[in-house]
Amino acid sequence: MTVRDFQQAFDEKIDREIAIEPRDWMPDNYRKTLIRQISQHAHSEIVGMLPEGNWITRAPSLRRKAVLLAKVQDEAGHGLYLYSAAETLGITRDEMYEQLHTGKAKYSSIFNYPTTSWADMGAIGWLVDGAAIMNQVALCRTSYGPYARAMVRICKEESFHQRQGYEILLQMSKGTEIQRKMVQDSINRWWWPSLMMFGPSDDNSPNTEQSMRWRVKRFTNDELRQRFVDVTVEQCNILGMKLPDPDLKWNEERGHYDFGEINWEEFWNVVNGNGPCNKERLEARTKAWENGQWVRDAALAYSEKRKQRAKSDTKAA
Amino acid sequence: MPEQNSNKNEWPLWEVFIRSKAGLDHKHAGSLHAIDAQMAIENARDVYTRRMEGVSIWVVESKHVHASDPDSSGAMFDPANDKIYRHPTFYDLPDELTHM
Amino acid sequence: MKNRILYTLQLADNALIYGHRLSEWCGHGPVLEQDIALTNISLDFLGQARGFYQHAANLFNALPLAEKQGMFLSVALEEKVKKGENIDEDDLAYLRDGWDFRNLLITEQPNGDWATTVARAFYFDTFNHLYYTQLQKSNDLQLAAVAEKSLKEVTYHKRWSSEWVIRLGDGTQESHEKMQAALNDLWPFTGEMFRMTDVEQEMADGKTGVDAAALHSQWKQDIVSIIDEATLQLPEGTRLQDGGKDVRHSEHLGYILAELQFIQRAYPGMEW
Numbered sequence A: 001m002t003v004r005d006f007q008q009a010f011d012e013k014i015d016r017e018i019a020i021e022p023r024d025w026m027p028d029n030y031r032k033t034l035i036r037q038i039s040q041h042a043h044s045e046i047v048g049m050l051p052e053g054n055w056i057t058r059a060p061s062l063r064r065k066a067v068l069l070a071k072v073q074d075e076a077g078h079g080l081y082l083y084s085a086a087e088t089l090g091i092t093r094d095e096m097y098e099q100l101h102t103g104k105a106k107y108s109s110i111f112n113y114p115t116t117s118w119a120d121m122g123a124i125g126w127l128v129d130g131a132a133i134m135n136q137v138a139l140c141r142t143s144y145g146p147y148a149r150a151m152v153r154i155c156k157e158e159s160f161h162q163r164q165g166y167e168i169l170l171q172m173s174k175g176t177e178i179q180r181k182m183v184q185d186s187i188n189r190w191w192w193p194s195l196m197m198f199g200p201s202d203d204n205s206p207n208t209e210q211s212m213r214w215r216v217k218r219f220t221n222d223e224l225r226q227r228f229v230d231v232t233v234e235q236c237n238i239l240g241m242k243l244p245d246p247d248l249k250w251n252e253e254r255g256h257y258d259f260g261e262i263n264w265e266e267f268w269n270v271v272n273g274n275g276p277c278n279k280e281r282l283e284a285r286t287k288a289w290e291n292g293q294w295v296r297d298a299a300l301a302y303s304e305k306r307k308q309r310a311k312s313d314t315k316a317a
Numbered sequence B: 001m002p003e004q005n006s007n008k009n010e011w012p013l014w015e016v017f018i019r020s021k022a023g024l025d026h027k028h029a030g031s032l033h034a035i036d037a038q039m040a041i042e043n044a045r046d047v048y049t050r051r052m053e054g055v056s057i058w059v060v061e062s063k064h065v066h067a068s069d070p071d072s073s074g075a076m077f078d079p080a081n082d083k084i085y086r087h088p089t090f091y092d093l094p095d096e097l098t099h100m
Numbered sequence C: 001m002k003n004r005i006l007y008t009l010q011l012a013d014n015a016l017i018y019g020h021r022l023s024e025w026c027g028h029g030p031v032l033e034q035d036i037a038l039t040n041i042s043l044d045f046l047g048q049a050r051g052f053y054q055h056a057a058n059l060f061n062a063l064p065l066a067e068k069q070g071m072f073l074s075v076a077l078e079e080k081v082k083k084g085e086n087i088d089e090d091d092l093a094y095l096r097d098g099w100d101f102r103n104l105l106i107t108e109q110p111n112g113d114w115a116t117t118v119a120r121a122f123y124f125d126t127f128n129h130l131y132y133t134q135l136q137k138s139n140d141l142q143l144a145a146v147a148e149k150s151l152k153e154v155t156y157h158k159r160w161s162s163e164w165v166i167r168l169g170d171g172t173q174e175s176h177e178k179m180q181a182a183l184n185d186l187w188p189f190t191g192e193m194f195r196m197t198d199v200e201q202e203m204a205d206g207k208t209g210v211d212a213a214a215l216h217s218q219w220k221q222d223i224v225s226i227i228d229e230a231t232l233q234l235p236e237g238t239r240l241q242d243g244g245k246d247v248r249h250s251e252h253l254g255y256i257l258a259e260l261q262f263i264q265r266a267y268p269g270m271e272w
Helices: A003-015 A028-047 A049-053 A062-087 A093-101 A119-139 A145-173 A177-196 A208-213 A221-239 A264-274 A278-316 B037-048 B070-082 C002-023 C032-061 C075-083 C089-094 C114-135 C141-169 C173-189 C198-205 C212-229 C252-260 C262-266
Strands: A249-251 A256-258 B013-019 B026-033 B056-061
Touching: A028 A049, A028 A062, A028 A093, A028 A208, A028 A278, A049 A062, A049 A119, A049 A278, A062 A093, A062 A119, A062 A145, A062 B026, A062 C002, A062 C032, A062 C089, A093 A278, A119 A145, A119 A177, A119 A221, A145 A177, A145 A221, A145 B026, A177 A221, A177 A264, A221 A256, A264 A278, A278 C114, A278 C141, A278 C173, B013 B037, B026 B037, B026 C032, B037 B056, B037 C032, B037 C141, C002 C032, C002 C089, C002 C114, C002 C141, C002 C198, C002 C252, C032 C089, C032 C141, C075 C089, C089 C262, C114 C141, C114 C173, C114 C212, C141 C173, C141 C212, C252 C262
Parallel strands: none
Antiparallel strands: A249 A256, B013 B026, B013 B056
8 A cells, every 4th residue: 555545544534433543554743743632631631730739738628638639649540541542652651751841742831820729629620620621522532542532531530520629619609708709719810721721712723723634623722612611601600709701791693602802922921831830830740750760760670670580580490 | 552662761561451340351441651560450450440440450561462453454354244144133033933 | 435535536647647648749759650559548548537537526526515625735626615516527637736636756757758658658557457457356346447448458558568668679779778768767766656655555455446565576577578578677776756646746747737727727617
């Protein structure tokens, strides 16, 4: 078969919604796009452990502490599933870490915002995980098999994340005046960054068209963002809180909520490394990695020694 | 499996298979890194059975998995297409016949 | 009854403070799989702590008012008692200060590097394994039930930490040295596990608690077999770092509590 034949077979599979599997022929750019997207997604899970992780030791009750710990641990698991999916494309986890630590690979900008109150644990679960789920549910049908399977597992596990976040806010909103204030303050800080999670608007998203064509992406950034706004407004009303957007209103004609313009300057600033916590997050990851080097080396050295011993034992016998 | 672990300092990759309950097959759950089989099983327990997903775990180092070649999948699998006589519905039997 | 409550709190405090320490690793482990493993262990301890605190709270709530008063030095708890309110697991975890905490000093020691965390786990897990095996037989059925559930968990913990002692001890030169240093550093804290306080003695005599002193030789035997396999040396020297069980703590506990209890202290009496 010629490259053109391969290309044709690949295109046909995509059109017929047949999953692409690791050993199948795929265009270089498809592979590259997937590695970029999956590793970025994995990095987001891993870096995403940090803003919530720093409240584990301060959670206000033993139940909340256990739930938060389990949730942050799930994120580690999700990162792991995604790294594994990317590894089927011929890149190693260490190479992906290298890209993260040197700033070559991106991760979701939302995690560069600081978590300054307990209500943020609620807002992250509700808004940030809510936005992530919008994306992830769509990705369960993405064209690359290992990625889609990882997403199915992740979505299954993720369903408690949003609920626990919302429950935190609901409990607080039924509490004292100061707790309600804390909730509102948190929503004010997380709303816009959550909308930014869907990425640049469609006319500014150079990769969208090709990704849609390859069925790596199933919906455009703006489509998913709109869907998120539509479902979130009602959830916010139940909390008795306000979303910080004066332009937010129901548009009968469109059948959707209209909402205000995202501050794209802020978006690009954070993406480009100038957000409030970019430096801390990367430092924390790099430190964990570097401090762990001797541990990883030791374990590997131990297993090598044991293999050698087993070999010489067999010889002796 | 594609060639992995070009970096020799990286822990080897393992494939994890989980039996979700007695009586069912082990099913591929995903992969992970570990230095040896023992650690791979324990890591699999911690990573893939946090929600009681399993009662038994198999692990195999990824490099030991041999796979069929997708480019010859035509030769491998298409010949089975016309062997419908292997399937029970191929046989035309009277409706009143039961327990078969 | 007072001593039974204090005894239960000692078990609860051990699990909470140690679980809290382990939870500090979440997101910072040397390898993703082990980050997840350690968090599982931390969650196990949190679960144990809750089981013990709930039992202690129930025992406490059943006391007549006169016996409740003055049991704790906590102003907030004393307020609740005065108002006739029942207390729960969170009140015990979040409203007592250090001089009401009865955990072993080893559980509050900082995580340090991976070897230090492993050494602390190794000593404590090996102890817990023996301890819960005995506590299952307690004539306090609640304690026995928590012990039975916990024993399965600590059996796994013990395996986890023992394996890491062996890997690090028999790994590289660097890891060997770090592992030995960590074992040596924490050795002085291991004596406290086996020294019987009056409370413990009374509980052991009444078949409610465990005779920890009697576990020492088995513990040492277990430790030595792993240390040998790891090509390490059993530390020597005195083991006088002691006092947590008598509410005399190291400086570390204060910082742990400052963090752990921050929200309950800054916003008293609210539901979260």
